[in-house]
Amino acid sequence: xxxxxxxxxxxxxxxxxxxxxxxxxxxxxxxxxxxxxxxxxxxxxxxxxxxxxxxxxxxxxxxxxxxxxxxxxxxxxxxxxxxxxxxxxxxxxxxxxxxxxxxxxxxxxxxxxxxxxxxxxxxxxxxxxxxxxxxxxxxxxxxxxxxxxxxxxxxxxxxxxxxxxxxxxxxxxxxxxxxxxxxxxxxxxxxxxxxxxxxxxxxxxxxxxxxxxxxxxxxxxxxxxxxxxxxxxxxxxxxxxxxxxxxxxxxxxxxxxxxxxxxxxxxxxxxxxxxxxxxxxxxxxxxxxxxxxxxxxxxxxxxxxxxxxxxxxxxxxxxxxxxxxxxxxxxxxxxxxxxxxxxxxxxxxxxxxxxxxxxxxxxxxxxxxxxxxxxxxxxxxxxxxxxxxxxxxxxx
Numbered sequence: 001x002x003x004x005x006x007x008x009x010x011x012x013x014x015x016x017x018x019x020x021x022x023x024x025x026x027x028x029x030x031x032x033x034x035x036x037x038x039x040x041x042x043x044x045x046x047x048x049x050x051x052x053x054x055x056x057x058x059x060x061x062x063x064x065x066x067x068x069x070x071x072x073x074x075x076x077x078x079x080x081x082x083x084x085x086x087x088x089x090x091x092x093x094x095x096x097x098x099x100x101x102x103x104x105x106x107x108x109x110x111x112x113x114x115x116x117x118x119x120x121x122x123x124x125x126x127x128x129x130x131x132x133x134x135x136x137x138x139x140x141x142x143x144x145x146x147x148x149x150x151x152x153x154x155x156x157x158x159x160x161x162x163x164x165x166x167x168x169x170x171x172x173x174x175x176x177x178x179x180x181x182x183x184x185x186x187x188x189x190x191x192x193x194x195x196x197x198x199x200x201x202x203x204x205x206x207x208x209x210x211x212x213x214x215x216x217x218x219x220x221x222x223x224x225x226x227x228x229x230x231x232x233x234x235x236x237x238x239x240x241x242x243x244x245x246x247x248x249x250x251x252x253x254x255x256x257x258x259x260x261x262x263x264x265x266x267x268x269x270x271x272x273x274x275x276x277x278x279x280x281x282x283x284x285x286x287x288x289x290x291x292x293x294x295x296x297x298x299x300x301x302x303x304x305x306x307x308x309x310x311x312x313x314x315x316x317x318x319x320x321x322x323x324x325x326x327x328x329x330x331x332x333x334x335x336x337x338x339x340x341x342x343x344x345x346x347x348x349x350x351x352x353x354x355x356x357x358x359x360x361x362x363x364x365x366x367x368x369x370x371x372x373x374x375x376x377x378x379x380x381x382x383x384x385x386x387x388x389x390x391x392x393x394x395x396x
Contacts, residue, residue, distance in 0.1 A: 007105050104181060149355075242292040345363075
């Protein structure tokens, strides 16, 4: 299973993409509204007048009008632009959700991987302790070592067994968290996408090559910034719609009227045509226009905040990766020295030149150095995953 498949499985588990589907549905609804013949719902207006309960001379008047709200210039265009902005935000939100879930999956994958490394080292230490206990037991039976040495070796084996049990519990817990997020048992292979570093070790966080990346090394299509920019575009489209709707829609009324002055007179029929034009006072539309302007300002400020946050995350990831590389060099040197010291201690113990305590001390130092080296090596991949996440890369 690839990392992209793990992210897709986690998205399915999370069930968050319905938010983007809801935005697409809203965009379709606004687009259908812009394509309607009238600016609002038509209405049927009926009117009846009679003298039945007064003089009862047979006079009456019946009137029926169909009211049709008319579009103002620019209203259709404003709604179509709003629908387009909603569609773009739906796509940006879908990418943002994939990116956020990718970060959760990356963290879970590397938590499981680090727990697996610790489990492997704990198992190796346990096997080494068992081997040493076997050697000590043979030499004790041969009369070369005291019973205290055998007891010490047995205690060392039990201590390593306890560490192995704890490491196994941590690994099972990390794997369970990964399974809960993705619903899959297998870890992805390879663990990172892309597998190659996106930046060289000598590049600073804010000095990337100009190859489609924005300020601070952030790509122009970073999901976090793209969603914030889409939200800003929606706020501007909503503001334009409010401006276009600052006046009420004119209403064209079509219908007929039938009247009669008395029973002796014939009915009179007439065709009616009315047009109602609101004045559209600025004082009435000012609050809505001001509120829409405030929304635009807030979205713009949010975009700036998101950019600064993304830049900080990228700087921290780049520096973390650089620090992990430096720590690996130290761990390699330490492990090499500890291995040499252990080899000397093993040889001296076999020749009887040193006691078991010295041998166990060298064993412990070598074990700690090997565990540190294995973790530092694994952390290289974890640091790369964090850089990929900070750069907005979505596994494909």
